Amino acid sequence: MxxxxxxxxxxxxxxxxxxxxxxxxxxxxxxxxxxxxxxxxxxxxxxxxxxxxxxxxxxxxxxxxxxxxxxxxxxxxxxxxxxxxxxxxxxxxxxxxxxxxxxxxxxxxxxxxxxxxxxxxxxxxxxxxxxxxxxxxxxxxxxxxxxxxxxxxxxxxxxxxxxxxxxxxxxxxxxxxTFSLPSRQVANGVVDAFAHVAEQYLTYPAGAPLQDRFAEGILRTLVEEGPRTLAEPRDYDARANVMWCATAALNGFIGAGVPQDWATHAIGHELTALHGLDHAQTLAIILPNLLWVQRVPKREKLLQFAERVWDIREGTEGSRIEKGIIATRAFFEAMGSPTHLSAYAVGEDRFGEIVERLQARRALPLGERRDITEEKVLEILALAR
Amino acid sequence: MxxxxxxxxxxxxxxxxxxxxxxxxxxxxxxxxxxxxxxxxxxxxxxxxxxxxxxxxxxxxxxxxxxxxxxxxxxxxxxxxxxxxxxxxxxxxxxxxxxxxxxxxxxxxxxxxxxxxxxxxxxxxxxxxxxxxxxxxxxxxxxxxxxxxxxxxxxxxxxxxxxxxxxxxxxxxxxxxTFSLPSRQVANGVVDAFAHVAEQYLTYPAGAPLQDRFAEGILRTLVEEGPRTLAEPRDYDARANVMWCATAALNGFIGAGVPQDWATHAIGHELTALHGLDHAQTLAIILPNLLWVQRVPKREKLLQFAERVWDIREGTEGSRIEKGIIATRAFFEAMGSPTHLSAYAVGEDRFGEIVERLQARRALPLGERRDITEEKVLEILALAR
The missing domain is CATH 3.40.50.1970 (Rossmann fold)
Structure with a gap:
């Protein structure tokens, strides 16, 4: 730790x-x-x-x-x-x-x-x-x-x-x-909280199993309760649990003593600033593709994530990692949050500008190992088309 | 919640x-x-x-x-x-x-x-x-x-x-x-933290799945890391994880929004005050027997505990509950903490005094439903002989 x-x-x-x-x-x-x-x-x-x-x-x-x-x-x-x-x-x-x-x-x-x-x-x-x-x-x-x-x-x-x-x-x-929130805002909230946990959890093992389990506990609870808030907007406990998950996701506790990523947020902020996407919409688009591009350095945590959050225990390491990422993307889609830039008419010709802006403020390379370079950002965006 | x-x-x-x-x-x-x-x-x-x-x-x-x-x-x-x-x-x-x-x-x-x-x-x-x-x-x-x-x-x-x-x-x-702690104090610490979580978690479902998962996360981590601290006293991460578990067990977070028991502590305090047992020694003795006596009102949480903390998924409900309690007792024993009063020469003739003292300060009935009566305290103590 x-x-x-x-x-x-x-x-x-x-x-x-x-x-x-x-x-x-x-x-x-x-x-x-x-x-x-x-x-x-x-x-x-x-x-x-x-x-x-x-x-x-x-x-x-x-x-x-x-x-x-x-x-x-x-x-x-x-x-x-x-x-x-x-x-x-x-x-x-x-x-x-x-x-x-x-x-x-x-x-x-x-x-x-x-x-x-x-x-x-x-x-x-x-x-x-x-x-x-x-x-x-x-x-x-x-x-x-x-x-x-x-x-x-x-x-x-x-x-x-x-x-x-x-x-x-x-x-x-x-x-x-929160009973009267539009479903788009409910989805945004659940995706945002999920991504906050992912940024602090899907990095590399740091001998901190309690922080891991707290992170996994928030993710599993969001996966269970998020769809309930959409299906039954006045379900008090579902609303309460999503609310408490979102607080626990970023009150500092699960991030204490562990490495943190935040590259998804950094790229997402540019998409919002340039193209007006909701914050959480950018996270739903970037996170699954970033996890895929970073599947080698994040290997151990992605395997643990697949098993403990998504109950994926069968298959090769590679296929379990892939299934965990696919399940994440499917969850965002099921909450009503598209996971492709094409849903917002942001074309490939705009990717260069994003990288330039990150470079201009010396934000690159990103990630918990500072290994998300210009090339990787472009790869993530290309996969997110 | x-x-x-x-x-x-x-x-x-x-x-x-x-x-x-x-x-x-x-x-x-x-x-x-x-x-x-x-x-x-x-x-x-x-x-x-x-x-x-x-x-x-x-x-x-x-x-x-x-x-x-x-x-x-x-x-x-x-x-x-x-x-x-x-x-x-x-x-x-x-x-x-x-x-x-x-x-x-x-x-x-x-x-x-x-x-x-x-x-x-x-x-x-x-x-x-x-x-x-x-x-x-x-x-x-x-x-x-x-x-x-x-x-x-x-x-x-x-x-x-x-x-x-x-x-x-x-x-x-x-x-x-904590590297130089005697193993008895290490065991006491792990048992104490485990019991703190149990007092806030093993009650009845309250529509609070995040608090449940955090509690389960602390328990599983204690079960993993506790024995490591005994086997390898200078294992930094094991010490760090036990230390952080003990803090998380009673910093208020897992108990927020859920019912709480604390009967094990109340009975245990009398054993310490009258007979000089270490605090955690009393918890190792009382907790498994209290869970057994309360297995009907605590049924749902005991089943969840057996599955999520001890991976017990086979058998009838009754047998899964029993196996979860047996695993708990075995864990305390493996940490070096006896789970019977006979280890401390506290005889049956002293049980009446314990109940009288709890009555004198109007502490009875105890528990999250106030259903741990004089009779149940005596039953718990009798099982703990």
């Missing part, structure tokens, strides 16, 4: 009705900036629940945070928060709203000049406003980690950053808030 | 050499009370490593905390800490040293009269001194939770208490500090 530091101070309030306890989590007398996205929380009743729970607080609202939240949009919220002298941020939504709010928490008190440097140059904030979250879309794990991904429209850059100051103080996870 | 709150703010510093970073974790200028047990840390070099890492701090020492730490002993440390105006506690040792130090952290600033009330009447402390830990014996999980178990010699009472104020600020887990 590798050495590690694990620290996750976010308080999780999980279950139906937990929004009602919000006021106990926010400092008395706080001026709260309530952030949200496109307004689905107004249609499904979550907005009303939150406003009711916050009676007595000064609330300023900032809605309209888009999927793949834009620096340009968020800076408007930063200006508003500064003008209104806000001292607590409450994000109500999915990963995009949470990530955008994390950026704002760092940017509002920022004294270092251009706020984009927090993301682009990963300049660590020295201070940040405290934030809390009400999660309505299980997917990114942002509700229980200190990372965020922000996009700059002007340059079509989608980049991650993080700081220990950006752990939410608390996150409310009420599975009932 | 049941509603829950999960919050665990302890920072874990895991791996060889992490003791060297201690000074970064303790506030500059703190007057530190360094607590430890019977002196094994002086023999194995951990004491020297800690003192070296703390150069520049004012250090006051309080050694001699015994296994099943005594209120009477700990109050001497409380007096010392008050006299010396200590403002940080650093526990170096196993669960007993950590639990004793947690009591001291609450008792030193206690304004509520008799400090035993913190334990006996579970009066919540309003404040506590900050504490950190260097763990040298993986077992109790105390390094990453807010609970402690304290014994009062005068009344032979062994009782647990807890407070969110008592999470260690940090815990250093260096597997190399």
């Amino acid at each position: 590798q050495n590690f530091t694990f620290h996750n101070p976010t308080r999780i309030l999980f279950g139906a009705g937990q929004i009602g306890g919000l006021s106990r989590e926010i400092p008395q007398g706080a001026r709260v900036l309530l952030t949200y996205g496109g307004g689905s929380i107004k249609a499904n009743g979550v907005y009303d629940q939150v406003r009711r729970a916050l009676e007595g607080f000064d609330i300023i609202e900032f809605g309209g945070i888009e999927p793949n939240p834009l620096f340009e949009t968020l800076m408007k919220g930063v200006e508003l928060a500064r003008r209104e002298e806000v001292d607590f941020l409450l994000a109500v939504g999915g990963g995009s709203v949470l990530d955008g709010t994390k950026f704002m928490a760092a940017a509002i008190p920022w004294q270092g000049g251009n706020e984009w440097d927090i993301v682009h140059r990963r300049m660590p904030p020295k201070t940040a406003l405290p934030l809390g979250a009400v999660l309505t879309l299980p997917a990114t794990g942002s509700e229980s980690n200190s990372y965020a991904v922000i996009t700059r429209a002007a340059t079509k850059e989608k980049m991650s950053f993080g700081s220990p100051l950006l752990f939410p103080r608390f996150s409310v996870l009420d599975p009932e808030t | 049941q509603n829950f709150t999960f919050h665990n703010p302890t920072r874990i510093l895991f791996g060889a050499g992490q003791i060297g970073g201690l000074s970064r974790e303790i506030p500059q200028g703190a007057r530190v009370l360094l607590t430890y047990g019977g002196g094994s840390i002086k023999a194995n070099g951990v004491y020297d490593q800690v003192r070296r890492a703390l150069e520049g701090f004012d250090i006051i020492e309080f050694g001699g905390i015994e296994p099943n730490p005594l209120f009477e002993t700990l109050m001497k440390g409380v007096e010392l800490a008050r006299r010396e105006e200590v403002d940080f506690l650093l526990a170096v040792g196993g669960g007993s040293v950590l639990d004793g130090t947690k009591f001291m952290a609450a008792a030193i600033p206690w304004q509520g009269g008799n400090e035993w009330d913190i334990v006996h009447r579970r009066m919540p402390p309003k404040t506590a001194l900050p504490l950190g830990a260097v763990l040298t014996l993986p077992a109790t999980g105390s390094e990453s939770n807010s609970y402690a178990v304290i014994t009062r010699a005068a009344t032979k009472e062994k009782m647990s208490f807890g407070s969110p104020l008592l999470f260690p600020r940090f815990s250093v887990l260096d597997p190399e500090t």
Whole structure:
């Protein structure tokens, strides 16, 4: 096992009705900036629940945070928060709203000049406003980690950053808030959580069997519960289990002490930034092909994955690895997430640009062994056509 | 899944050499009370490593905390800490040293009269001194939770208490500090961690498959790695995995949202308080018999346990349950932990006293369904002869 530091101070309030306890989590007398996205929380009743729970607080609202939240949009919220002298941020939504709010928490008190440097140059904030979250879309794990991904429209850059100051103080996870999600968003959430686990698990053995089993436990549970959420949107336990899987996938626990990949995310971010695909759609396309291209260096873990996640025990090593990858692809497709670029009309002529952008920011080679070169990225994209 | 709150703010510093970073974790200028047990840390070099890492701090020492730490002993440390105006506690040792130090952290600033009330009447402390830990014996999980178990010699009472104020600020887990443990303590640690998982997992299904799989993952890993630590005491990865399993067993994660039992612990605490058995020895004796007596209410989980932890898939339901329990008992025995009271000369004539003491503190009936009555406790003890 590798050495590690694990620290996750976010308080999780999980279950139906937990929004009602919000006021106990926010400092008395706080001026709260309530952030949200496109307004689905107004249609499904979550907005009303939150406003009711916050009676007595000064609330300023900032809605309209888009999927793949834009620096340009968020800076408007930063200006508003500064003008209104806000001292607590409450994000109500999915990963995009949470990530955008994390950026704002760092940017509002920022004294270092251009706020984009927090993301682009990963300049660590020295201070940040405290934030809390009400999660309505299980997917990114942002509700229980200190990372965020922000996009700059002007340059079509989608980049991650993080700081220990950006752990939410608390996150409310009420599975009932997810009952009304469109099936595309449910699929995205399940694929995203699956890919998060894969990035931390499908690498090479590191003498860490507990982390492996936790990872396999999340994957098997997603495979079981994901289709149930599609078939029975109001099945509380299925929703609860997917929600808790998505948090466990990226709260730091399964990644502690083991190598990590994240090449699928790096390539996927370019597809989103350039071609507008949903984040999870890019993962469903890239992950199976990346696993195939990396089947030799990832051999031992792919065999373990085939056996323990997919119950594949028969056949040669090569065929078991292949079957495990095919099962993964079939799972994404069954959740409703296409696994080929052709579904989004992204042609071969666009592949060069992706590699150039990765090169420009010195991201290559990628992967847990830094062996995913320009050539391999092109091979992965070619297989993903 | 049941509603829950999960919050665990302890920072874990895991791996060889992490003791060297201690000074970064303790506030500059703190007057530190360094607590430890019977002196094994002086023999194995951990004491020297800690003192070296703390150069520049004012250090006051309080050694001699015994296994099943005594209120009477700990109050001497409380007096010392008050006299010396200590403002940080650093526990170096196993669960007993950590639990004793947690009591001291609450008792030193206690304004509520008799400090035993913190334990006996579970009066919540309003404040506590900050504490950190260097763990040298993986077992109790105390390094990453807010609970402690304290014994009062005068009344032979062994009782647990807890407070969110008592999470260690940090815990250093260096597997190399455990290389020199006697095999009895290794066995105790593995059995203790196994039993902690069992108390949270072997109850009834609660629609929480992820928590189940995490629990099963810890158990399987203990079954694999426990014997390796005995056979190869300096196998770093085996030590690391057992250490991380013990933390994961009781850091709150696998118990979030599911029913919990804890009857084995309640009965075991009486055996320790009255007859001086090691904590884990009582669990090795009680757990298999409790599972047998409770095989009907625990039926579904025992079948799942037999299949997923012990690979038992053949035979009738009754025989699979029985085989799972037999495998558990055999595992404890193989680790070197006897599973019968006769090994400790505790006779049948002493069983009545155990039940009377549980009754006196209104602890009965026990268990996740409150169905472990006086009669069942006696049946469990009779089977454990």
